[in-house]
Amino acid sequence: MYFVVFILLVYKVFHVPMTHDEVATILTANEKSIWQIITYESSSPNNHILNTLLTKMMIAISNLDPLFVRLPNLLAFILYAFSSFRISKEIVTEKSAFFIPFALIFIANPYLLDFFGLTRGYGLSIALLTYSLSCIIRGFGQNKPKEISKAVLFSALAAYANFTVLVYFATVIVLASLFYLLQKSKSRVEIRNQFLKLGLFCIGFFTLIIRPILQMQQNNEFQFWKSDGFIENTILPLTRHYMYDSKVLFFQVFNFFLLLILLVAVLNSTVILRQLLKEKNKSMVLSQPLFIASFALFFTVVINILQHLILKTPYFENRTALFYLPLFTTALIAISAYFLKNKNTILTYSIGALLSIILLLHLFLNSKLKEVREWSYDRNTTQVIRFISENNPKSVLETDWMFNPSFYYYKYTHKIPFITIGEYTKELNTETKADFYYIYKKDYPKLEKNYTPVVKFDNDCWLLKRNQR
Numbered sequence: 001m002y003f004v005v006f007i008l009l010v011y012k013v014f015h016v017p018m019t020h021d022e023v024a025t026i027l028t029a030n031e032k033s034i035w036q037i038i039t040y041e042s043s044s045p046n047n048h049i050l051n052t053l054l055t056k057m058m059i060a061i062s063n064l065d066p067l068f069v070r071l072p073n074l075l076a077f078i079l080y081a082f083s084s085f086r087i088s089k090e091i092v093t094e095k096s097a098f099f100i101p102f103a104l105i106f107i108a109n110p111y112l113l114d115f116f117g118l119t120r121g122y123g124l125s126i127a128l129l130t131y132s133l134s135c136i137i138r139g140f141g142q143n144k145p146k147e148i149s150k151a152v153l154f155s156a157l158a159a160y161a162n163f164t165v166l167v168y169f170a171t172v173i174v175l176a177s178l179f180y181l182l183q184k185s186k187s188r189v190e191i192r193n194q195f196l197k198l199g200l201f202c203i204g205f206f207t208l209i210i211r212p213i214l215q216m217q218q219n220n221e222f223q224f225w226k227s228d229g230f231i232e233n234t235i236l237p238l239t240r241h242y243m244y245d246s247k248v249l250f251f252q253v254f255n256f257f258l259l260l261i262l263l264v265a266v267l268n269s270t271v272i273l274r275q276l277l278k279e280k281n282k283s284m285v286l287s288q289p290l291f292i293a294s295f296a297l298f299f300t301v302v303i304n305i306l307q308h309l310i311l312k313t314p315y316f317e318n319r320t321a322l323f324y325l326p327l328f329t330t331a332l333i334a335i336s337a338y339f340l341k342n343k344n345t346i347l348t349y350s351i352g353a354l355l356s357i358i359l360l361l362h363l364f365l366n367s368k369l370k371e372v373r374e375w376s377y378d379r380n381t382t383q384v385i386r387f388i389s390e391n392n393p394k395s396v397l398e399t400d401w402m403f404n405p406s407f408y409y410y411k412y413t414h415k416i417p418f419i420t421i422g423e424y425t426k427e428l429n430t431e432t433k434a435d436f437y438y439i440y441k442k443d444y445p446k447l448e449k450n451y452t453p454v455v456k457f458d459n460d461c462w463l464l465k466r467n468q469r
Contacts, residue, residue: 017381017406091330289330
């Protein structure tokens with residue numbers, strides 16, 4: 001199944017036109033030096049530094065080819081798939097009736113999968129975070145300090161690919177500290193050295209990212225998010241995006257997901273508290289996947305809320321909150337595994353099969369092959385270019401500002417040498433003499449005096465042609 005999804009992503013890489021926000025990443029990677037990227041000298045909001053560096057490397061190899069600039073995130077899906085499989089295997093055995101549906105929950109999410117085919121840092125950061133989470137679960141469960149070290153390293157890389165993941169990095173530091181404190185076989189000197197290495201790593205990492213963060217603050221780049229509340233800004237939008245306009249009736253029940261989130265919070269907390277009160281060996285409880293997964297999710301939420309209250313930063317929303325999805329998924333399957341244990345009966349296999357079918361239907365009925373949800377308005381770019389190239393190749397094309405970056409990419413990469421793209425402006429140029437104008441349907445009254453629609457797309461975007469005089 002992972003292979004099938006990977007093929008789907010490869011198809012989208014080739015068929016989804018370059019989207020609005022990707023262009024800024026590509027221009028930054030192509031025109032800025034490595035030092036300028038690391039120190040965040042660009043005024044364009046693009047705090048996905050690791051992704052930008054990898055994009056720059058791909059540009060050096062491919063000269064701005066869409067496949068190569070999107071390749072880091074495409075390949076990141078392989079790491080994400082491996083990590084999700086690893087987490088499922090750590091929580092339940094491969095013989096469990098729920099192993100397949102548990103693994104499918106990670107990938108049956110068209111909204112999340114969108115970002116593994118784009119030149120942005122979201123897919124890359126999600127893959128690195130999920131691998132980090134798998135390492136820390138494995139580290140606690142099998143008492144492997146090297147896995148804890150990898151968890152810290154990959155959580156830092158995830159944050160460097162997308163700064164919103166810094167709240168998760170802080171959680172991993174707390175979990176790593178707990179792991180060191182629980183190592184009864186280690187001497188005080190060994191434990192002190194472990195904390196010393198952890199501290200030095202944190203100092204080094206924050207030295208690397210402090211200037212970009214200050215630059216973000218100075219550039220007021222947090223203005224794009226809201227501060228209405230964690231539920232309103234983070235949970236509700238993520239839930240809507242997860243449904244992805246689903247055609248499966250089960251996923252139309254919006255309140256079901258809100259209830260599921262509340263149920264996970266209550267059950268996980270109750271079971272862990274009960275275990276801690278009942279079990280004499282507290283370290284055993286604290287090393288279980290249920291505790292690690294729950295702590296990773298809940299403590300990250302706490303840090304996120306404290307960050308808002310103390311620093312007055314807005315809550316993460318939509319794609320900036322994507323990292324919560326693998327965290328919640330892991331907490332969900334951990335509590336599910338606790339109640340199901342190894343009860344492999346005809347009933348459990350039937351439930352597992354039904355859940356797998358629902359997840360697969362949700363994935364394949366709702367995945368869109370030639371667009372992504374976040375920038376669906378850019379899905380017609382190549383069709384517009386093809387129409388103009390076939391009918392009037394030496395033309396001037398004006399566009400609404402939302403569409404302009406996507407078209408600019410194809411001009412910038414010399415893929416449309418004969419079409420001239422108008423300037424980026426947030427106001428429609430009603431005095432323009434351009435041969436074509438690509439706009440939203442709602443704006444046509446402003447241009448109907450001089451233009452006639454020649455192509456009407458089903459997402460209410462129109463290509464207009466200037467009237468002959």
